[in-house]
Amino acid sequence: MMTRVNLKGINRVRKKLADGTVREHHYVGRGKGAVKFWDSASEIKIGSPEYVAAFSRVESSGSPAQGKFRSLILRFLDSQDFSGLAPRTQSDMRKSFYHPENGIDKKFGDAPLAAFDDPRIRRQALDWRDKIGGKVGDDRIRHLQRLVAFAVDRTMIRQHHLTQIKSIYKSQRAEIFWLADEVEKFKAGAPAHVWRILAIALETGLRPGDLAQLSREHIHRTPHGQRIVIWTQKRKRLASIPVTEAMAEIIAATPADQRSLIVNKSGRPYQHENYLGDAVAEWRDKLKIRKELRLYDARGTAATRLLDAGAELKEIATHMGWSIKHAAEVIERYVALSPAMSDGLAAKLYLANAQRK
Numbered sequence: 001m002m003t004r005v006n007l008k009g010i011n012r013v014r015k016k017l018a019d020g021t022v023r024e025h026h027y028v029g030r031g032k033g034a035v036k037f038w039d040s041a042s043e044i045k046i047g048s049p050e051y052v053a054a055f056s057r058v059e060s061s062g063s064p065a066q067g068k069f070r071s072l073i074l075r076f077l078d079s080q081d082f083s084g085l086a087p088r089t090q091s092d093m094r095k096s097f098y099h100p101e102n103g104i105d106k107k108f109g110d111a112p113l114a115a116f117d118d119p120r121i122r123r124q125a126l127d128w129r130d131k132i133g134g135k136v137g138d139d140r141i142r143h144l145q146r147l148v149a150f151a152v153d154r155t156m157i158r159q160h161h162l163t164q165i166k167s168i169y170k171s172q173r174a175e176i177f178w179l180a181d182e183v184e185k186f187k188a189g190a191p192a193h194v195w196r197i198l199a200i201a202l203e204t205g206l207r208p209g210d211l212a213q214l215s216r217e218h219i220h221r222t223p224h225g226q227r228i229v230i231w232t233q234k235r236k237r238l239a240s241i242p243v244t245e246a247m248a249e250i251i252a253a254t255p256a257d258q259r260s261l262i263v264n265k266s267g268r269p270y271q272h273e274n275y276l277g278d279a280v281a282e283w284r285d286k287l288k289i290r291k292e293l294r295l296y297d298a299r300g301t302a303a304t305r306l307l308d309a310g311a312e313l314k315e316i317a318t319h320m321g322w323s324i325k326h327a328a329e330v331i332e333r334y335v336a337l338s339p340a341m342s343d344g345l346a347a348k349l350y351l352a353n354a355q356r357k
Contacts (some may be wrong), residue, residue, distance in 0.1 A: 007052070007055055009028055010026055010027070010028065010055070011026070011027040011028070012024060012025070012026055012027075013025045013026075013027065023039055023040050023041060024039065024040040025038070025039045025040075026038040026039065026055075028055065037054040037055050037057070038051060038054055038055070047100065049091075049094040049095045049097065049098040049099065049103075050094060052098035052100065052103075052105075053077065053094055053097070053098050056070065056073075056074065056098065056105065056109075057074060057077075067112055067113060068109065068110055068111065068112060068113065069108045069109055069110070069111045069112070069113055069115070069116065070105055070109035070110065071113070072113060072147055072150070072151050072156060072157075073097050073104065073105055073109065073147065075150075075154075075156075076146075076147055076150050077094075077097075079150070081150055086209075086233050086234075088209060088233070088273065092139065092143075093143050093146075096139060096140050096143040096144075097143070102128075102131070102132050102140065103140075104140065104143065104144055104147070107128050108144070113151070113156055113157060116148060116151070116157045116161065117157055117158050117159055117161075118161075119161050121161050121162070122161045122162060125141060125144060125162055126141075126165070128140075128141075129141040129165075129168070130168070133168070134168070134169050135169040137168060137169070138167045138168060138169045141162070141165055144162060145160075145162045145163070145165065148160050148161075148162050176292055176293065176294075176297045176300065177297050177298075177300035177301040177304065177330070177333075177334060178198075178202070178293060178297060178298060178300075178301045182289050182290065182293065183198070183202065183301070185287055185289060186198055186280075186283065186284065186287060186289060187199070189283065189286070189287040190280075190283040190287065191265070191283070193262075193263060193264060193265055194279045194280060194282075194283050196250065196261075196262060197211065197262055197276050197279060197280055197295065198280055198295065198298060199246070199250060200214065200247065200250060200261060200262060201295055201298035201299070201302070202298045202301055202302055202305070203244050203246055203247040203250070203302065204228060204241050204247065204302065205241070205298070205299050205302030205303060205306075205319065205320055206230070206232070206239070206241075206299075207232065207233070207234060207296065207299065208273040208274070208276050208277055208295055208296060209233040209234065209273040210230060210232050210233055210239075211262055211273070211276055212262065212269070212270055212272070212273040212276055213230075213233075213260075214228070214230065214260070214261045214262060215259050215260050215261060216251075216254075216259055216261070217259075218230045219243070219251060225242070225243055225248070226242075226243035226248060226251070227240055227241060227242055227243060228240070228241040228242075228243060228247075229241075239319075241319070262276065264279075276295055277294060277295040277296065280294070280295040281294065281295070299320060300330045300334070302320070303316050303319075303320050303322075303327065303330050303331070303334075304330070304331065304334040306319060307331055307334070313327055313328060313331065316331070
């Protein structure tokens with residue numbers, strides 16, 4: 001069933017094909033001047049950010065967007081600044097631009113570009129951000145900042161009045177990680193292909209986006225074993241990760257003709273990184289493990305394994321791509337919640353005190 005969206009000027013036409021199927025076409029305008037921007041054979045869903053973007057591009061092609069902030073959005077989407085971004089980032093930005101309720105185009109699209117040269121635009125933007133709230137609000141304002149910076153760089157706007165805006169969302173994920181008994185419960189109860197997702201995350205500390213692309217090509221032999229060498233998607237840095245004994249067993253158990261290290265039940269690579277987290281969350285719930293746990297939290301667990309192996313705080317921060325402060329928060333929480341780590345520290349303190357005597 002198709003979802004209807006409240007966009008003005010859409011002309012919907014149904015046509016019956018030779019094989020009897022009915023295809024629906026969506027146009028901007030009517031008659032000879034109508035321009036099609038969508039049909040039901042497309043994979044784009046009605047009401048999605050991609051659908052709204054397609055509509056907006058066609059609607060603005062006759063230049064009604066000229067001089068409006070909407071023209072900036074369209075120019076940015078057609079620029080190399082946008083095409084050079086990671087697919088996930090592009091998708092997130094489209095959602096920010098064209099969300100039907102609180103998107104940037106909804107709020108500012110009809111405003112004249114000159115309005116962003118007025119210092120008072122900062123207050124309007126912050127009020128809009130605060131009304132949305134949370135991480136979504138921070139994402140919206142960050143993407144708006146990106147648009148304004150793009151416009152200033154191209155002299156479409158003279159001044160950038162949205163710089164140095166502090167985030168309002170404070171994540172507390174540093175306090176969450178998978179405990180040993182939870183990992184064992186998941187391993188025992190989840191299907192092998194789902195357990196493999198969490199297992200590799202625990203052994204490498206990679207983000208879901210990097211896990212989704214992890215393949216045999218990223219495994220390199222060294223004089224002393226193997227390493228994973230991969231360009232990370234988020235920070236665009238080259239990560240070099242030692243292959244642990246457990247990770248080596250996972251690699252060895254991977255069929256020789258399977259390129260991707262993580263595949264779905266059908267043996268195919270997951271089409272999107274979110275599907276990895278969804279699969280882990282589904283079995284987390286089925287096995288009645290803490291609902292707050294996510295695949296992403298395996299990164300904190302991986303960091304604690306580095307600590308157990310004797311790595312220093314700076315080494316852990318570098319490996320995980322964290323600040324020293326964030327790494328310290330993760331480790332501090334781990335020590336507080338892990339009896340084994342607390343007992344280990346107590347033993348080390350006892351031994352140190354004994355040596356001083």
